Amino acid sequence: MHDQARFEYLLRLGDNCLILSQRLSEWCGHGPVLEEDIALTNVALDLLGHARFWLTCAAEVENAGRDEDQLAYLRDAGEFRNVLLVEQPNGDYAQTTARQFYFDTWHYFLLRELKNSSDSRVAEIAEKAVKEVTYHLERSSAWVIRLGDGTEESHGRMQRSIDDLWVYTGELFEPDAIDVEMRERDIGADLESLRAPWLEHVQKTLSEATLDAPSAGWMQRGGKRGVHTENLGYILAEMQFLQRAYPGAQW
Amino acid sequence: MVAVQPSIAEIWSWMSEIPDPEIPVLSIVDLGIVRDVRWTEENELIVAITPTYSGCPAMDVIASDIRSSLKNHGISAFRLETKLSPAWTTDWMSDNAKERLREYGIAPAARLIPITGIAPLKSSEKEQRVQCPRCGSEATTVISRYGSTPCKALYRCSACLEPFDVFKQH
Known part of the structure; x- marks a missing residue:
């Protein structure tokens, strides 16, 4: 019998990166300016690299003959373990920026914790990834400031996106049984302890951006146990089409 | 199989002849991508490489260039390993x-x-x-x-x- 909790935990880490990477890739060729088109796809590429590390690791733990590709292309929505935040639509640039900013801040503090994981594979992937995620965070923070402290139009759009996506941030810090077990085994991070540094960076950045920080309220949840918004089905339909239509296709 | 096992230094020199696919003015050794070269007791050659960035698409090309180089130098028993830690840093560039x-x-x-x-x-x-x-x-x-x-x-x-x-x- 494989280590189910560790497998699930690695899927969560991998699926967050994979789904956000896929979302960002939708901007390829559609970025508002060339530099941003390149930046978004670079971030997508980093996240895809992280997803491959995590899912390869998950497949090894599962030890059921599946590999990273089968995990990515042949699971249905209910088997995905990403948080709801990363599957939200790109919307306008403010929405993409707000989603990235919330996620990058959490991702950064999470990976810093995972660097100390007792699982050496988890620790080394986190050590590698956090260097890249630091760039992601600096970029998305800078865009929140630029758009927030920009024109009336950009300020309004940025505030709306920050408010709209807030409801998906609660799940990031709510440990369930798997998170607790991983924490107790010193493999995973203490999610609740990430909330304070996350909030501090978010509030500091929003304040510099002349934006109002949303107040606490009811939060959406479900992604970690496979209960997703309808958005995920559409993402998978596009991402998995080739392998579903032409099973085992290679190029 | 080659009759005499090439030295580790010799293998490093082959590696330093492989240009980075994206920045051909530097070799994969200059960039610090090749982390380790060693022979196992079973006479298998291990070459450990590390990605510069996690999603670097050049890694597949680099791995394939290493395989070709080793084969061209008569090495048939070898294995490529990916090593993530310590994480790649530009400090390794001379x-x-x-x-x-x-x-x-x-x-x-x-x-x-x-x-x-x-x-x-x-x-x-x-x-x-x-x-x-x-x-x-x-x-x-x-x-x-x-x-x-x-x-x-x-x-x-x-x-x-x-x-x-x-x-x-x-």
Whole structure:
């Protein structure tokens, strides 16, 4: 019998990166300016690299003959373990920026914790990834400031996106049984302890951006146990089409 | 099989002849991508490589170039390993490699961006001094932290007005 909790935990880490990477890739060729088109796809590429590390690791733990590709292309929505935040639509640039900013801040503090994981594979992937995620965070923070402290139009759009996506941030810090077990085994991070540094960076950045920080309220949840918004089905339909239509296709 | 086992130093010298697919002026050894070369007791050669950036698409090409090189030198029993830790850093690049990079038109970044306290771009931007690889001026500004490959950023020189790539300190 494989280590189910560790497998699930690695899927969560991998699926967050994979789904956000896929979302960002939708901007390829559609970025508002060339530099941003390149930046978004670079971030997508980093996240895809992280997803491959995590899912390869998950497949090894599962030890059921599946590999990273089968995990990515042949699971249905209910088997995905990403948080709801990363599957939200790109919307306008403010929405993409707000989603990235919330996620990058959490991702950064999470990976810093995972660097100390007792699982050496988890620790080394986190050590590698956090260097890249630091760039992601600096970029998305800078865009929140630029758009927030920009024109009336950009300020309004940025505030709306920050408010709209807030409801998906609660799940990031709510440990369930798997998170607790991983924490107790010193493999995973203490999610609740990430909330304070996350909030501090978010509030500091929003304040510099002349934006109002949303107040606490009811939060959406479900992604970690496979209960997703309808958005995920559409993402998978596009991402998995080739392998579903032409099973085992290679190029 | 080759009759005499080539020395580790010899294998390193073969590796240093393999150019990076994206920045051919540097070899994969210059960049610090090859981390270890060793023979096992079963006479199998292990070459350990590390990705510069996690999603670097050049890794497949690099692995395939290493395989071709080893085969061309008569090695048949070998294995490539990916080593993530310690994480790749530009500190592994020699001064000589940095100079060749500059001559090629890519500025090797001067200094690490402060990470402590997660300074948002606005503040850290001012602290990083990057010299234009063409005219040497330090009057340069960042256009985008992301360039044509994950390891590069895009800058512009205010003195000679040329845009240029910067190899990111990492």
